[in-house]
Amino acid sequence: MTWLVGPVRQALTSTRRRAVTRLCPRPVAEESPQCPEDHGEFAAPWYSVEPARTHRYPDGVIDLRVLRDDPDRVRASQRARGEDVGIVDALLSADERRRSSGVRFDELRSEQKQLGKLIPKADGEEKAGLLKKAGELSAAVKAADAEQDEAAEETQRLLRQLGNVVYPDVPVGGEEDFTVRETIGTRRDFAAEGFEPKDHLELGQLLGAIDVERGAKVSGSRFYYLTGVGALLELALVNAAIAQATAAGFTPMLTPALVKPQTMEGTGFLGQAAQDVYHLEKDDLYLVGTSEVPLAGYHMDEIIDASRLPLRYAAFSPCFRREAGSYGKDTRGIFRVHQFDKVEMFSYVAPGESEAEHLRLLEWEKQWLTGLELPFQVIDVATGDLGSSAARKYDCEAWVPTQGKYREVTSTSDCTEFQSRRLSIRMREGKQVRPLATLNGTLCAVPRTIVALLENHQQADGSVRVPELLRPYLGGRELLEPVAA
RNA sequence: GGAGGCUUCGCCUAGUCUGGUCUAUGGCGCCGCACUGCUAAUGCGGUUUCGGGGUAACCCCCUGAUCGAGGGUUCAAAUCCCUCAGCCUCCGCCA
Numbered sequence: 001m002t003w004l005v006g007p008v009r010q011a012l013t014s015t016r017r018r019a020v021t022r023l024c025p026r027p028v029a030e031e032s033p034q035c036p037e038d039h040g041e042f043a044a045p046w047y048s049v050e051p052a053r054t055h056r057y058p059d060g061v062i063d064l065r066v067l068r069d070d071p072d073r074v075r076a077s078q079r080a081r082g083e084d085v086g087i088v089d090a091l092l093s094a095d096e097r098r099r100s101s102g103v104r105f106d107e108l109r110s111e112q113k114q115l116g117k118l119i120p121k122a123d124g125e126e127k128a129g130l131l132k133k134a135g136e137l138s139a140a141v142k143a144a145d146a147e148q149d150e151a152a153e154e155t156q157r158l159l160r161q162l163g164n165v166v167y168p169d170v171p172v173g174g175e176e177d178f179t180v181r182e183t184i185g186t187r188r189d190f191a192a193e194g195f196e197p198k199d200h201l202e203l204g205q206l207l208g209a210i211d212v213e214r215g216a217k218v219s220g221s222r223f224y225y226l227t228g229v230g231a232l233l234e235l236a237l238v239n240a241a242i243a244q245a246t247a248a249g250f251t252p253m254l255t256p257a258l259v260k261p262q263t264m265e266g267t268g269f270l271g272q273a274a275q276d277v278y279h280l281e282k283d284d285l286y287l288v289g290t291s292e293v294p295l296a297g298y299h300m301d302e303i304i305d306a307s308r309l310p311l312r313y314a315a316f317s318p319c320f321r322r323e324a325g326s327y328g329k330d331t332r333g334i335f336r337v338h339q340f341d342k343v344e345m346f347s348y349v350a351p352g353e354s355e356a357e358h359l360r361l362l363e364w365e366k367q368w369l370t371g372l373e374l375p376f377q378v379i380d381v382a383t384g385d386l387g388s389s390a391a392r393k394y395d396c397e398a399w400v401p402t403q404g405k406y407r408e409v410t411s412t413s414d415c416t417e418f419q420s421r422r423l424s425i426r427m428r429e430g431k432q433v434r435p436l437a438t439l440n441g442t443l444c445a446v447p448r449t450i451v452a453l454l455e456n457h458q459q460a461d462g463s464v465r466v467p468e469l470l471r472p473y474l475g476g477r478e479l480l481e482p483v484a485a
Numbered sequence: 486g487g488a489g490g491c492u493u494c495g496c497c498u499a500g501u502c503u504g505g506u507c508u509a510u511g512g513c514g515c516c517g518c519a520c521u522g523c524u525a526a527u528g529c530g531g532u533u534u535c536g537g538g539g540u541a542a543c544c545c546c547c548u549g550a551u552c553g554a555g556g557g558u559u560c561a562a563a564u565c566c567c568u569c570a571g572c573c574u575c576c577g578c579c580a
Contacts, residue, residue: 102537106549113549116561120505134560152536303495303534426534433534 063421064095064159077165080172080383084161091158098151105144112137161271163388164418167355170383170392177382178395184366185375187399188456195460199402200451201333204230206462207454208483210334221331222323222338224447229480233453234341234446236473238316241343241368241444245314248364250345253315255294258285263297266423268389268415275324291317292440295346299425304348306429309436310357311348314443316341334447335407343443350427351417354437355392358414361441362394365410368443371469374452375399377406389415398452409448412441 067074071088078085115137119130171179190197204210209230215223226234242252264270264286269277278287288294295313304311319342323329330336345364349357362378369376381393390413397406417435420426427436457465464480471478 099537102549106537109549112560116505119560131560136560138560 067091074165080166081163082384083163087158087161094151094155094158098155101144101148101151105148108141108144112141164391164416166383166386167392171380173382174384178379181378181380183377184370187375190401197401197455197458198462200454203454203458203462203464206482207464207480209233222336224334224337232474233450236470237444237446237449238341238343239473240470242314242316244368245345245443250312250314253313255291255315255317257288257318259288259293259297260285263293267293267296267419268387269293271388273387276322278320278322287320289321290319290342291315291344292346296419296423296438299348300423303426303428303433306350306427309349309427313346314343316343333451335451337447340445340447342445345441345443347439349437351437354414354416354439357439358392358412361412361439365396365412365441365443369396369398372453373467374456387413389413389418391416399456400452401455409445409452410442414439
């Protein structure tokens with residue numbers, strides 16, 4: 001492992017009070033004595049963290065100054081999402097109150113500080129007089145402080161309720177109002193091939209790959225075991241996905257599955273999605289529904305030098321979902337489950353870069369699904385179906401023959417500055433410090449990918465053809481074959 | 486789970502006992518300028534983040550907050566008290 005040194009490092013860290021003191025980047029230059037460890041092939045950047053100071057002023061979805069200047073943009077976004085529009089005016093007035101009470105506090109506090117300097121120098125009667133005055137001033141300062149705090153909290157509370165401002169060209173409407181961007185791959189004609197396709201559960205049982213009965217016995221409905229080739233298939237998928245992501249320059253990560261409320265809240269999962277999140281009350285920790293959460297939290301309260309962007313991480317993690325709003329939906333098999341594993345991509349980029357990065361994430365997803373030889377379509381998800389953090393979302397939906405439908409297997413969201421503002425993640429560019437953009441995208445959500453693979457690659461005899469991409473990860477196996485009952 | 490130590494504006498650090506002179510010291514790093522034929526060296530200046538106000542806007546100016554977080558005592562808190570978090574050391578328990 002070698003290091004960038006000298007002028008290159010200087011160029012990377014050219015700002016005044018830079019966030020990065022040392023880098024351990026991938027390109028090879030010459031030996032440096034500074035890094036104590038060899039990070040190997042997948043070196044994560046090694047750097048000292050510049051913590052962002054916490055502060056009591058509101059920081060939410062958008063810059064309050066932007067809101068003041070162009071409230072109509074936010075109103076339009078809320079309307080498109082089908083969410084509260086009146087909140088914008090409540091927010092504007094709370095902000096007004098916050099600023100005016102802030103001015104009062106500042107003036108009083110300034111006076112108090114000046115007065116405080118005179119006291120130790122004074123004696124006798126003069127001192128008594130000053131103390132009396134200072135006492136009165138102190139009470140006034142406390143009152144003004146409380147008022148300011150109250151107004152700031154109210155502003156914060158309202159600000160946090162706003163969804164991300166959607167892009168103006170996102171299709172408006174509900175779940176069914178998406179637009180199809182493109183359709184890729186060819187759907188098989190099972191009638192022409194002369195057999196009735198089996199669904200993924202039947203196939204999974206034939207192959208000895210999926211056991212939902214025992215999943216239910218041990219853990220309840222929507223739990224399952226992957227057994228035999230099913231278990232091997234997951235490991236193959238995960239390894240192949242990590243390999244693709246790593247080749248594309250992502251840093252592979254294994255992340256915590258339990259996070260603090262602050263992290264969960266900052267990523268936007270405790271708003272409309274809260275009912276879908278598992279909470280461990282005793283410890284006040286949340287089980288993540290996606291590694292997007294720990295990946296977004298990774299740089300929480302940090303300032304990242306612009307030269308280090310984009311930062312790309314690919315995490316493998318378990319995901320937990322209560323599926324509270326989906327009783328009765330997709331109850332058969334492993335399409336919708338409470339626990340599954342997923343390889344997720346996550347990017348930190350400069351705000352102006354987010355749309356381009358979003359398309360890149362989509363391309364990587366398409367590359368993955370194409371490699372698995374699955375027929376799928378790409379949709380631009382409608383405003384009403386976006387998570388609160390997303391300004392736009394593209395889903396890839398794989399064809400599921402036995403359902404006669406395209407079903408979501410990957411999803412990529414451009415969260416613009418939503419998460420970085422809430423988690424206080426910023427970038428330093430020259431003298432400027434400002435929020436950056438975060439994006440996430442599924443590479444491989446294991447159970448759904450298995451559903452699509454089994455159904456699309458099944459043969460008449462119940463065996464399943466392994467796409468070439470996966471063969472090296474399955475010991476060269478070309479076919480998954482039924483096991484004797 | 487128990488005991489102790491630590492946490493200061495990139496990094497290291499002074500300051501905490503004895504509250505006000507802290508506008509938080511010094512070093513390193515970095516930025517700018519000067520000087521030397523380049524680099525180096527030296528000198529001088531600068532170097533947290535966030536809010537608000539002034540400004541058409543930038544530079545800039547004024548002002549407030551920020552010494553792990555929150556609360557308390559006080560005219561006044563880096564400094565005293567309480568709660569919590571994180572890190573380190575030791576003990577116990579446990580994959």
